[in-house]
Amino acid sequence: MLKTETSDQWWKSAVVYCLDIEKFFDGNDDGVGDIDGLSQRLDYLAELGVTCLWLMPLNPTKGRDDGYDIIDYYGVDPRLGDHGDLVELLRTAKDRGMRVIMDLVVNHTSHQHPWFTAARSSRDSPYRDYYVWRDEPPEDTSDQVVFPDAEDSLWTYDEKAGQYFLHNFYSEQPDLNITNPAVQQEVAKIIGFWLQLGLDGFRVDAVPYFIESRGIVPDASADYSDPHEYLRSLSAFIGRRRGDAILLGEVNLPYEEQMAFFGGDDADELTMMFDFELMQRMYLSLARQDATEMARTLNRRPSLKPTRQFATFVRNHDELTLDKLSEDERQEVFDAFGPEEEMQLYGRGLRRRLPPMLDGDPRRLTMVYSLLFALPGTPVLFYGEEIGMGENLDIPGRLSVRSPMQWTAGKNGGFSVAKPSALVAPVTGGPYGAEHVNAEDQRSDPDSLLSFIGQLARRYRECPEVGMGDYEVLASDAPAVLVHRCTWNPFGGGTSSSVLVHNLAPAATTLTVHLAEVEDGTEVLDLFSGERHTVGREGRLTLDVGGYGHHWLRLLLPGDRRLR
Numbered sequence: 001m002l003k004t005e006t007s008d009q010w011w012k013s014a015v016v017y018c019l020d021i022e023k024f025f026d027g028n029d030d031g032v033g034d035i036d037g038l039s040q041r042l043d044y045l046a047e048l049g050v051t052c053l054w055l056m057p058l059n060p061t062k063g064r065d066d067g068y069d070i071i072d073y074y075g076v077d078p079r080l081g082d083h084g085d086l087v088e089l090l091r092t093a094k095d096r097g098m099r100v101i102m103d104l105v106v107n108h109t110s111h112q113h114p115w116f117t118a119a120r121s122s123r124d125s126p127y128r129d130y131y132v133w134r135d136e137p138p139e140d141t142s143d144q145v146v147f148p149d150a151e152d153s154l155w156t157y158d159e160k161a162g163q164y165f166l167h168n169f170y171s172e173q174p175d176l177n178i179t180n181p182a183v184q185q186e187v188a189k190i191i192g193f194w195l196q197l198g199l200d201g202f203r204v205d206a207v208p209y210f211i212e213s214r215g216i217v218p219d220a221s222a223d224y225s226d227p228h229e230y231l232r233s234l235s236a237f238i239g240r241r242r243g244d245a246i247l248l249g250e251v252n253l254p255y256e257e258q259m260a261f262f263g264g265d266d267a268d269e270l271t272m273m274f275d276f277e278l279m280q281r282m283y284l285s286l287a288r289q290d291a292t293e294m295a296r297t298l299n300r301r302p303s304l305k306p307t308r309q310f311a312t313f314v315r316n317h318d319e320l321t322l323d324k325l326s327e328d329e330r331q332e333v334f335d336a337f338g339p340e341e342e343m344q345l346y347g348r349g350l351r352r353r354l355p356p357m358l359d360g361d362p363r364r365l366t367m368v369y370s371l372l373f374a375l376p377g378t379p380v381l382f383y384g385e386e387i388g389m390g391e392n393l394d395i396p397g398r399l400s401v402r403s404p405m406q407w408t409a410g411k412n413g414g415f416s417v418a419k420p421s422a423l424v425a426p427v428t429g430g431p432y433g434a435e436h437v438n439a440e441d442q443r444s445d446p447d448s449l450l451s452f453i454g455q456l457a458r459r460y461r462e463c464p465e466v467g468m469g470d471y472e473v474l475a476s477d478a479p480a481v482l483v484h485r486c487t488w489n490p491f492g493g494g495t496s497s498s499v500l501v502h503n504l505a506p507a508a509t510t511l512t513v514h515l516a517e518v519e520d521g522t523e524v525l526d527l528f529s530g531e532r533h534t535v536g537r538e539g540r541l542t543l544d545v546g547g548y549g550h551h552w553l554r555l556l557l558p559g560d561r562r563l564r
Contacts, residue, residue, distance in 0.1 A: 049457025390432025494559030
């Protein structure tokens with residue numbers, strides 16, 4: 001097997017870990033997490049098996065949207081540190097075997113960004129066309145707003161400017177006019193700057209909003225007839241600057257529409273995209289304790305070109321969106337995992353972390369995280385998932401899942417020694433508080449969730465067929481169990497193949513699957529229990545699967561010389 005192929009396309013077998021620096025670890029005891037604090041915890045992340053850090057926005061901000069309202073694209077928020085601290089972080093992360101990507105938030109700026117301040121000062125300002133304006137009162141757009149609890153229109157009138165400006169998100173975040181060549185040049189300069197500093201790519205925020213030309217008069221956007229041509233040129237620019245840098249896109253659209261953002265048959269736009277469809281169907285399957293919806297989704301998931309990849313996830317920094325489900329399906333998930341109104345958000349999602357949704361059941365938690373790593377694609381963890389942190393519903397809105405990381409059972413969960421009133425966000429209390437859930441205690445417990453996720457990361461990296469290969473969903477007579485097989489035939493290497501089994505229900509079962517082109521008598525090794533099975537006649541494999549059971553089964557094929 002050519003291991004070099006997994007290095008050339010490192011994103012296809014990476015373990016990605018998303019964190020908010022200000023909530024991770026406070027290195028200078030002022031109550032705010034910082035870059036130096038993160039540097040002190042890099043060994044913890046390396047030990048966990050993380051190979052790529054995704055840093056949420058670290059630029060100077062006015063704090064309207066937890067860092068996503070940027071006032072300086074080239075700066076570092078002084079609360080977090082400076083460029084020197086960041087360079088030290090990047091150098092140390094690379095020494096520990098981790099690449100680093102950061103959020104690229106260029107579909108809007110803060111309303112206090114110097115560009116917008118200059119733009120609203122005069123219609124003759126060279127920055128006026130950096131944004132999207134209109135003279136006439138807009139039509140009703142209340143049904144299109146992203147945050148219905150805070151906004152009732154996509155347009156806001158600016159008294160000083162004497163016009164309405166477009167904002168797909170908060171009114172403090174005016175949208176940039178991406179059809180303007182000057183804005184396109186600014187975006188390229190921003191990307192070039194951070195790549196030169198040592199970043200390995202970007203998680204691109206709200207990509208459809210970033211490249212669309214909504215609200216722009218036709219004459220002004222005549223030279224921007226194809227948004228995907230612009231995205232294609234941006235990808236080419238990044239390739240010229242750093243051949244192995246990636247663009248991981250947030251594109252919450254149906255599969256058919258997502259394919260255009262990969263670049264279609266040419267595969268020359270985004271490198272990776274989050275698989276929102278599969279995530280939502282996973283929660284529906286968990287609510288029903290039936291894997292049928294997940295199997296159907298995997299069967300209709302489009303095939304990608306070899307250089308492209310889906311990123312899989314259980315939770316992220318936003319609400320758990322269920323917008324791709326029908327109202328009845330969404331209600332099923334609400335009833336199962338967030339029946340109280342305060343647990344829900346915008347009528348379309350949940351503002352909870354996974355452990356409380358599963359009532360803290362360790363069997364279900366380990367099964368779901370095993371499933372995350374076993375699904376075809378690249379797994380993405382959100383900070384605190386590895387120890388089973390819960391949400392803090394006392395923190396408003398989406399921020400309920402962004403409470404400080406819980407390191408120890410001590411004061412402020414070991415996040416900071418500052419006074420609780422000085423913390424950037426309240427710590428979580430109750431049964432998921434730091435006295436019950438923290439990294440220090442779990443590091444010394446071989447049966448902890450932290451230890452298990454570390455094992456998952458190792459097994460995932462040892463099974464490149466999961467991230468690099470092809471997959472097929474295997475039919476069985478147990479509807480609660482998802483069984484799929486991943487197979488990789490690298491150029492010049494032997495075939496590697498694994499069967500991944502996950503029972504979404506509490507009842508134990510026995511199932512039989514058919515493994516195509518596998519000889520009778522082939523041995524199968526369970527990578528977690530060490531048990532061995534044998535493939536029977538016509539490729540039949542029969543397994544006993546416990547309630548919420550999960551198995552990673554490696555086919556011991558001729559030529560596969562991996563350690564067992």
